[in-house]
Amino acid sequence: MAAANTLNKVQEVREVTRLERIGAHSHVRGLGLNDDLEPRQVSQGMVGQLAARRAAGVILEMIKEGKIAGRALLIAGQPGTGKTAIAMGMAQAMSKDAPFQAMAGSEIFSLEMSKTEALTQAFRKSIGVRIKEETELIEGEVVEVSVERPATGTGAKVGKLTLKTTDMETVFDLGQKMIEQITKEKIQAGDIITIDKSSGKVSKLGRSFTRARDYDATDSQTRFVQCPEGELQKRKEVVHTVTIHEIDVINSRTQGFLALFSGDTGEIKSEVREQINSKVAEWREEGKAEIIPGVLFIDEVHMLDIECFSFLNRLLESDMAPVLIMATNRGITRIRGTNYKSPHGIPIDLLDRLLIIATSPYSEKETKQILEIRCEEEDVEMEEQALTVLTRIGLETSLRYAIQLITAASLVCRKRKGTEVSVEDIKKVYSLFIDESRSTTFLKEYQEEFMFNELTGAGDATTMEVS
Amino acid sequence: EMARDPQFVMRYMEELEQLAEDVLSDKQQIVDLDKKRNSNREALAALHKKTTAPASSQNKTWLNFGGVFLKLPKKSAITMLQSDQAELDKEISQIRDNLHNKVNKLRDAQGESDLLGYGLHPLSKAELNRVMH
Numbered sequence: 001m002a003a004a005n006t007l008n009k010v011q012e013v014r015e016v017t018r019l020e021r022i023g024a025h026s027h028v029r030g031l032g033l034n035d036d037l038e039p040r041q042v043s044q045g046m047v048g049q050l051a052a053r054r055a056a057g058v059i060l061e062m063i064k065e066g067k068i069a070g071r072a073l074l075i076a077g078q079p080g081t082g083k084t085a086i087a088m089g090m091a092q093a094m095s096k097d098a099p100f101q102a103m104a105g106s107e108i109f110s111l112e113m114s115k116t117e118a119l120t121q122a123f124r125k126s127i128g129v130r131i132k133e134e135t136e137l138i139e140g141e142v143v144e145v146s147v148e149r150p151a152t153g154t155g156a157k158v159g160k161l162t163l164k165t166t167d168m169e170t171v172f173d174l175g176q177k178m179i180e181q182i183t184k185e186k187i188q189a190g191d192i193i194t195i196d197k198s199s200g201k202v203s204k205l206g207r208s209f210t211r212a213r214d215y216d217a218t219d220s221q222t223r224f225v226q227c228p229e230g231e232l233q234k235r236k237e238v239v240h241t242v243t244i245h246e247i248d249v250i251n252s253r254t255q256g257f258l259a260l261f262s263g264d265t266g267e268i269k270s271e272v273r274e275q276i277n278s279k280v281a282e283w284r285e286e287g288k289a290e291i292i293p294g295v296l297f298i299d300e301v302h303m304l305d306i307e308c309f310s311f312l313n314r315l316l317e318s319d320m321a322p323v324l325i326m327a328t329n330r331g332i333t334r335i336r337g338t339n340y341k342s343p344h345g346i347p348i349d350l351l352d353r354l355l356i357i358a359t360s361p362y363s364e365k366e367t368k369q370i371l372e373i374r375c376e377e378e379d380v381e382m383e384e385q386a387l388t389v390l391t392r393i394g395l396e397t398s399l400r401y402a403i404q405l406i407t408a409a410s411l412v413c414r415k416r417k418g419t420e421v422s423v424e425d426i427k428k429v430y431s432l433f434i435d436e437s438r439s440t441t442f443l444k445e446y447q448e449e450f451m452f453n454e455l456t457g458a459g460d461a462t463t464m465e466v467s
Numbered sequence: 468e469m470a471r472d473p474q475f476v477m478r479y480m481e482e483l484e485q486l487a488e489d490v491l492s493d494k495q496q497i498v499d500l501d502k503k504r505n506s507n508r509e510a511l512a513a514l515h516k517k518t519t520a521p522a523s524s525q526n527k528t529w530l531n532f533g534g535v536f537l538k539l540p541k542k543s544a545i546t547m548l549q550s551d552q553a554e555l556d557k558e559i560s561q562i563r564d565n566l567h568n569k570v571n572k573l574r575d576a577q578g579e580s581d582l583l584g585y586g587l588h589p590l591s592k593a594e595l596n597r598v599m600h
Contacts, residue, residue, distance in 0.1 A: 097583060131598060134589035167498045170505035173512045198592075230494060231501035235563055239584035240599065247598055279597070288588045 024084070024403065027377040031089040033057045045373060046089055048366035049082050055357045056086050060093055063293075063323055072316060072324035074301070074351075076344060077359030080399040083327040084299060086359070090325065091295040097241040099294035099322075101126040105303030116311050117267045123315050124245040124273075126322035128292035129280055133238045136197035140165050141208045141227045142189050147179050163193075165228045178202070192225045197233070241292065244320070247276050277320070293322045301326035302345035305337035309347050316353065326354070367394045367402070374403050380410040382421040389426050397435035405429050486573040493562050493569065500562075504555045507548050514545055 025045075032043030037057040039050045046053060052075070059073060075083040084102070091100035101122055108118040140163035147159040159174030161182065174182065181202045187193060190211035194203050206223035252272045283289035298304070304312075316324060326346075333345040342348060362370065368391040375382050382390070386409075394402030406421075408429040413421045434442065443450070514528060528541045539547075571581045590598065 095583075129598070130584045130587065131595075132584055132587040132589045133595055168502045168505070170502075171509055173516075231498045232505060233501055235560075237585075237589070239582075239587070241584075242598055250599070251597060283590070283594070286588060287586075288590055288594075290584065290587065 025088045027373050028085050028088040030093045031057050047369045052357045052359045074354040074356045075327045079329050081359040087297040087325045098292050099126050099128045099243050102297045105300040125243050126294040126296035127244045128241045130241045130290040135236045138195040138233050139228045140232050142191045296322050297325045299327050302328045302330045309350050367391050386421050386423045386426050401435045490569050500559050511548050
C-alpha cells in the first residue's frame with residue numbers, strides 16, 4: 001500500500017509540473033475533429049486553423065496505423081498561431097496516458113549535460129511503458145477485534161478479528177505480528193481495513209458509514225467509507241504508465257527515486273539504457289508491458305545546431321521512437337553551426353523526412369473565441385464589451401499579450417471588488433503593461449539614454465541571430 | 468435507420484443483458500467460492516489449535532460435509548481441507564482471468580473502448596522494483 005501511495009504522489013507531482021509548463025494551453029483536450037477527420041470550427045478547446053488541424057488528424061491516423069515510423073512533423077507559422085496547441089491536441093488525441101514532452105530548442109544547451117544526452121533524455125521521456133501491478137488483499141469492515149493476554153500473564157497473546165463485507169463474514173485468528181500491527185494502527189470495530197496478502201500489512205481506509213454516530217470514536221479527520229461489497233479476498237489490479245526515462249533513472253542510481261524530484265539526473269550510462277531496452281522488449285514479448293509512443297515537441301527548433309539535427313535523424317530510426325513534432329517561426333535562415341542557409345534553418349536531409357503543416361494568423365472572430373475560451377479556463381467573467389476591446393488589442397498587438405491581460409485584468413477587477421471584468425479594467429492593465437510594439441517604439445525614441453547604445457544596426461542584427 | 472427498428476433494438480438489448488448477466492453471475496460465483504474458502508480456513512485454524520479434550524479423542528475430529536457430520540482422523544481432515552483450498556484458489560483465479568474478456572466484451576457492446584492495460588500480465592514484485600520506487 002505504501003508503494004501505491006508514493007506512486008500516486010509521484011504522479012501528482014508530475015502533473016503539476018506539466019500544468020505549469022504548458023499552462024497557456026491547459027484548455028486543449030484534443031484536435032476537435034469529427035469521425036471523418038473534419039475539423040469543427042470550435043471544439044475541444046481548439047479554434048480555427050482548420051487546414052492544420054485536419055492535417056494533424058490525418059497524421060494521427062497514420063501514427064495509429066504505424067505508418068509514420070522514422071518520420072516527423074514540422075509545424076511552421078508565425079508566433080501565436082497555435083503551433084503548441086496543435087502539438088498538445090495531438091498528444092491528447094493519441095492516448096489518455098501517452099506522455100507529452102515539451103521543450104524549447106535552446107534547452108539542450110547546458111554545461112552539465114552534452115547535447116546528445118539532453119536529446120536522448122527528451123526522447124525517452126516521451127516513450128511510455130504501461131505495466132500492471134497485481135495484489136491479493138483482504139478488504140472488509142471490522143465487526144469485532146479482541147486481543148487477550150494468557151491468564152498466566154506471560155507468553156504469547158491471542159487475538160481474533162472478525163471481518164465482513166455486505167455479502168459475507170469470517171473470523172481470523174491473529175498471530176503475534178498481526179496483533180502488533182492492529183494495536184499500532186488502533187484498529188477497532190467499525191473500521192474499514194485492508195490486509196495485503198503477501199506482506200500482511202494492515203491499512204485503515206476509514207470508518208464505516210453505519211458507525212457515523214459513534215461520536216466518541218471520530219475526529220475531524222475521520223473518513224467515512226461504505227462497507228465493501230462482494231468477496232473478502234480481492235484481487236486488486238493497478239495499471240501504471242511510466243516513461244522509459246524514469247526507468248533509466250531508477251536503474252542508474254541507488255537513490256534514483258530522489259533524483260526524479262531534484263531533477264539532477266546527470267548523464268545515464270549507455271549500458272543501463274541498453275539493458276532496459278532489452279528488458280522492456282522481453283516484457284513486451286511476454287505480454288507484461290505495452291509501449292506507448294508519446295509526443296516529443298521541440299519548439300523553436302531552429303535553435304538546434306547541425307550536430308543535434310544529425311543526432312535527431314539517427315534517433316528517429318529507433319523502433320521505439322515517439323512522434324517528433326517540431327515548430328518554428330523562421331523562414332529561410334542559417335543552420336546553426338554551419339554557414340549554409342536552409343528553409344526553417346533545418347538541414348535538407350532532415351527536412352526531407354518531415355511532414356510540414358502551416359498555421360496562419362487568426363481572424364478577428366477566432367481571436368475572440370480563443371479569448372473567450374481562455375476566460376472560461378481561468379474562471380474569469382468578462383463583459384461583452386471588454387471582450388471586444390481585448391480582441392482588438394489581440395489583433396493589433398499579439399494574441400499572447402491579450403491572453404496575459406486576462407489574468408491581470410481579473411486581478412484589477414477583484415481589487416475593486418467587481419465580479420465582471422469591465423472595459424476600464426482592460427484599459428488599466430493595458431496602460432500598466434506595455435506590449436512588444438509599444439516597447440519597441442519606446443526604445444527607438446529613448447535609445448540614446450540606454451547603456452551600450454553605440455552598437456551599430458548591423459552588429460545588432462548578427463547578435464540577434466547568433467543568440 | 469437500424470436503431471429505429473424495434474426488433475433490432477430488442478435484439479441489441481437482449482445481447483447486452485446477456486453479457487451483463489454473465490459478468491454479474493461470475494462475480495456472485497467468486498463471492499460464493501470465497502465464502503467456502505474462508506470457512507475452510509476457519510476450520511483449518513480450529514484443527515491446528517490445541518484442545519483440552521482427552522488424549523484418546525485428540526486424533527479424530529468431526530467434520531461437517533454439507534449437513535452430514537463425519538468423524539475423521541485429524542490428519543486426513545486437514546489434507547482434505549487443504550486440497551479443497553488449492554482447488555478453490557485455482558477456480559477463483561480462473562474466473563477472474565476470464566472476467567477480463569467478458570468485461571471487455573460488455574464494454575465493446577456498449578460502445579466503450581477496452582480498459583487501458585487491462586489485458587496485461589502483471590509484473591512480479593522483483594520486476595516492479597526495477598520500474599518504480
